[in-house]
Amino acid sequence: MSTKIESVTVEMTAENKCSFCKGSKCCSYFTQQIDTPRKKSDFQTLLWQIAHRDIEIYKDEDGWFLIINNSCNFILAGGGCAIYDERPTICREYDNDWCEYDEPAEDNFKLHFTNYKSLLKYCKKRFKRWGK
Ligand code: SF4
Ligand code: SF4
Numbered sequence: 001m002s003t004k005i006e007s008v009t010v011e012m013t014a015e016n017k018c019s020f021c022k023g024s025k026c027c028s029y030f031t032q033q034i035d036t037p038r039k040k041s042d043f044q045t046l047l048w049q050i051a052h053r054d055i056e057i058y059k060d061e062d063g064w065f066l067i068i069n070n071s072c073n074f075i076l077a078g079g080g081c082a083i084y085d086e087r088p089t090i091c092r093e094y095d096n097d098w099c100e101y102d103e104p105a106e107d108n109f110k111l112h113f114t115n116y117k118s119l120l121k122y123c124k125k126r127f128k129r130w131g132k
Helices: 040-050 089-093 116-126
Strands: 030-034 055-060 063-068 111-113
Touching: 040 055, 040 116, 111 116
Parallel strands: none
Antiparallel strands: 030 063, 055 063, 055 111
8 A cells, every 4th residue: 555645845935944944054154254364474374274173264355254164052953043032133134035045155255265275275376485
C-alpha cells in the first residue's frame, strides 16, 4: 500500500521570509570597518588578523572591513532570535526586504580575502618589494 503525500506551496512574505533562510545568514557573522590599508605595515597588521580562525577581509564601495564569522549566541535552533524583544538596534534596523537571502553580500565586494594565503598573494602583487 502506498500513501500519497501532497506538497504544499507556502508563499513567502516579509513576515515568514526569515524562516526560509537556512542558518539565519545575517545573524551568523558580523563585520567591522577598518582604516583603508595603504602601507606595508598596514597589510602586515591585516595578515596578522586574517591568520586567526574565522576571519575574512573585504573591500567594497564603503571601504575595508573585517568579517568575523561567528554566529550570534542568541540564534534559536529554528532560526529565531532568543532575545527578540530586546535585540540590539542594529538587528531591529536590518530590513529583510532585500537582504543576503536574495543576493549574497560577496556579489558587491571589490576585493575579498578568505584566508592568509590569498591576502599574502595580494600583498606580493601590490608591493613589488614586499619581502625586502
Ligand atoms: S533578514 Fe535576510 S539574511 Fe537575515 S535571517 Fe532574514 S532572510 Fe535571512
Ligand atoms: S540578537 Fe537576535 S537578531 Fe540580533 S544577531 Fe543575534 S539572533 Fe540575530
